[in-house]
Amino acid sequence: xxxxxxxxxxxxxxxxxxxxxxxxxxxxxxxxxxxxxxxxxxxxxxxxxxxxxxxxxxxxxxxxxxxxxxxxxxxxxxxxxxxxxxxxxxxxxxxxxxxxxxxxxxxxxxxxxxxxxxxxxxxxxxxxxxxxxxxxxxxxxxxxxxxxxxxxxxxxxxxxxxxxxxxxxxxxxxxxxxxxxxxxxxxxxxxxxxxxxxxxxxxxxxxxxxxxxxxxxxxxxxxxxxxxxxxxxxxxxxxxxxxxxxxxxxxxxxxxxxxxxxxxxxxxxxxxxxxxxxxxxxxxxxxxxxxxxxxxxxxxxxxxxxxxxxxxxxxxxxxxxxxxxxxxxxxxxxxxxxxxxxxxxxxxxxxxxxxxxxxxxxxxxxxxxxxxxxxxxxxxxxxxxxxxxxxxxxxxxxxxxxxxxxxxxxxxxxxxxxxxxxxxxxxxxxxxxxxxxxxxxxxxxxxxxxxxxxxxxxxxxxxx
Numbered sequence: 458x459x460x461x462x463x464x465x466x467x468x469x470x471x472x473x474x475x476x477x478x479x480x481x482x483x484x485x486x487x488x489x490x491x492x493x494x495x496x497x498x499x500x501x502x503x504x505x506x507x508x509x510x511x512x513x514x515x516x517x518x519x520x521x522x523x524x525x526x527x528x529x530x531x532x533x534x535x536x537x538x539x540x541x542x543x544x545x546x547x548x549x550x551x552x553x554x555x556x557x558x559x560x561x562x563x564x565x566x567x568x569x570x571x572x573x574x575x576x577x578x579x580x581x582x583x584x585x586x587x588x589x590x591x592x593x594x595x596x597x598x599x600x601x602x603x604x605x606x607x608x609x610x611x612x613x614x615x616x617x618x619x620x621x622x623x624x625x626x627x628x629x630x631x632x633x634x635x636x637x638x639x640x641x642x643x644x645x646x647x648x649x650x651x652x653x654x655x656x657x658x659x660x661x662x663x664x665x666x667x668x669x670x671x672x673x674x675x676x677x678x679x680x681x682x683x684x685x686x687x688x689x690x691x692x693x694x695x696x697x698x699x700x701x702x703x704x705x706x707x708x709x710x711x712x713x714x715x716x717x718x719x720x721x722x723x724x725x726x727x728x729x730x731x732x733x734x735x736x737x738x739x740x741x742x743x744x745x746x747x748x749x750x751x752x753x754x755x756x757x758x759x760x761x762x763x764x765x766x767x768x769x770x771x772x773x774x775x776x777x778x779x780x781x782x783x784x785x786x787x788x789x790x791x792x793x794x795x796x797x798x799x800x801x802x803x804x805x806x807x808x809x810x811x812x813x814x815x816x817x818x819x820x821x822x823x824x825x826x827x828x829x830x831x832x833x834x835x836x837x838x839x840x841x842x843x844x845x846x847x848x849x850x851x852x853x854x855x856x857x858x859x860x861x862x863x864x865x866x867x868x869x870x871x872x873x874x875x876x877x878x879x880x881x882x883x884x885x886x887x888x889x890x891x892x893x894x895x896x897x898x899x900x901x902x903x904x905x906x907x908x909x910x911x912x913x914x915x916x917x918x919x920x921x
Contacts, residue, residue, distance in 0.1 A: 458786060459527070459538040461496040461607035462487075468504040469609045471512075472527070472538050492875045493828070493882040494539075494789060496607055512538070513748075514604055515614040516597065517755065517772035518736055520725035521545060523597050524768030527608060534780030538608075539789070540769035542885065543600055546793040547589035547728070553798075554588060563808075586735060593732050596793055598739045605743070613740050614776045617733055617749035645669070647756045649688055657690040658715055659697070659706065665690050672719060674699040684719050750776040792881040794826060820848040821868040826877030831856055831863075831870045838863055845881060846871065859883070 459472035473481075478497050481487035490496040510529055517524035523543040528535040563569075586594065604610060649669060656663040658670075670689035673679035676699040689697070697705045706712040740747050758774035759766070762781055769788045773781055797818055802810035818824050823846055831842045831854075844858035852868045 458495075458540075458789065461491075461494060463490055463496060463498040463607065464502050464504045464507070465498065465500055466503060467498065469605075469607055470499070470502065470504060470507050471509060472608055494541075494607070509609050511611050512608055513612045513614055514601060514608075514610045515772040515775045516601075516736075516740075517616050517768055517775055518593070518597065518729055518733060519768060520547070520593075520728040522768045523593070524770070524772035525600065525604075526769055526772040527604060527610070528773065528781075530612075534782065535773070535778065537773055537781060537783040537786065540773075540784075540786060541600070542768050542788050542790045543596060544790060544792040545593050545596060546795060547592055549795070550592055551587075551589040584735065586732065590728060590732050591735075592793075593728070594735050594739060597736060600791065601740065601743070610745065612746040612748065613743065614748040614750065614772075615737060615740060616752060616755055616771070616775045617737060645683065645686075647752055648683065649686055652718070653688045656688070657693055658687040659689055659693040659711075662690045662693075668694050670694050670697070672702050672715070674701070677701070687715065687719070748776045788885040790883045790885050792883070794879060794881045796877070796879045797825065815850045820850055821852055823848050823854065823868060823871060823873070824877055826879070826881075828874040828877075829854075829856065829871045830874050831866045831872070833866065833870050838866065842866065843874065845877075 458475070460475055460478040462470040462473055462478075464470055478487070478495070481497065481499070482489070486501055487497040487499050490498040513528050513530055513535070515526045515528060521544065523545065525541040525543060526537060527539040528537050561574075565574075601613070646669065650667075655667070657665070657667060667688040667690055670687055670693075671679045671681075672685050672687050674697075675681070679685055702715065703712060706715065737747065737749070754776070755771055755774045758778045759771065762774065762778070764770050764774065764781070764784060767788070770784060773784055798814075801814055803812050803814070805811050823829065825847050827846050828844065829846045833839050833842070842856050842858055842863045844856045844863075847855040847857070848868075849855075854866050854868060854871060856863045856866055856871075
């Protein structure tokens with residue numbers, strides 16, 4: 458993973474390798490500006506005296522996770538510098554609002570502290586989004602601005618259209634080059650792969666070539682609409698033939714699942730479609746050149762380049778891509794954790810308060826979410842523990858480490874590493890799994906890591 462570099466005035470320079478950053482720190486030419494993501498600040502360099510290369514920040518917006526990739530543009534392709542996965546908390550926001558609404562309704566009905574309803578005198582501005590959706594836009598733009606502060610980004614790319622619905626409803630449409638070029642069929646196939654979990658709907662076979670199959674056979678006047686299509690392995694497709702799905706599937710539970718899923722709403726796709734234009738308009742406000750691409754083109758690029766399926770790697774493949782080098786690197790996971798809660802109590806399963814929270818967020822100078830290092834000299838918990846802290850008013854803290862939770866650490870043993878900023882950080886290494894399918898494919902397997910492995914990719918260097 459490339460290291461972000463700032464000059465002595467805090468202006469961004471070209472990122473460097475981990476080895477070069479370590480040498481700069483050892484020689485006293487740089488200071489640590491931030492630990493996660495790792496940012497250093499040079500003491501003997503100004504941005505005016507440095508040379509720059511074109512950097513592009515690519516985004517693959519998603520309902521639960523947004524992939525981000527910082528790449529360096531070259532004449533024959535791009536070089537990947539940094540990969541990030543931004544994990545949203547839209548579902549938590551939605552559930553918190555639902556709980557708050559239930560609390561207020563109960564107070565009105567139980568004759569407790571009254572809060573008058575205000576839904577009759579509220580107005581919504583043009584372009585209003587639900588808080589759980591607006592969070593996706595705000596958190597993504599927050600990290601776009603952060604990366605722009607740490608690196609001289611000159612252009613942006615974003616996957617605007619996830620699925621081309623017109624090409625899905627009428628595969629014979631013509632008029633644009635990509636619809637009859639190498640991208641033909643990718644929109645519909647990618648939609649079905651995500652909808653049916655990339656496996657056969659009749660036997661749940663995974664890792665085998667799957668085919669697009671009509672639930673209500675075309676020989677019996679079955680339509681070509683996407684609601685009548687599913688995925689099937691070759692043996693099941695031949696065995697079913699033109700038979701009705703109710704005659705072919707004997708398992709009633711599987712039949713019910715297939716029929717209910719044919720027209721099941723895709724909440725995640727709806728969330729992406731609701732926020733894509735708001736995110737695009739926010740990106741344009743940065744005054745950088747913004748490139749857009751469709752989901753079909755993203756998959757075509759990824760398949761052509763034989764890259765695994767992952768959010769950050771999807772971001773690398775957004776838009777026009779000739780060749781990619783240096784993508785075999787771990788991904789930094791940015792998990793939205795929030796900055797606390799206004800709720801004053803914890804509740805039991807029946808909804809009754811079971812205790813009150815402290816009014817102050819900080820205890821002995823620490824706040825829940827801070828990254829700390831605790832060195833315990835003796836006892837059952839003796840040793841060094843590094844991770845996120847959960848504070849208590851008594852001064853006995855819990856520390857979430859990569860290997861588990863360490864409870865009952867006294868505050869006097871803790872040293873601040875990095876203040877809480879509303880995000881949790883972890884590293885996801887890349888491993889490849891070869892699968893047999895419609896061509897050679899691979900997937901991403903994630904696991905927690907304590908340190909970054911050595912990078913073997915080419916990264917750009919500034920004239921230092």
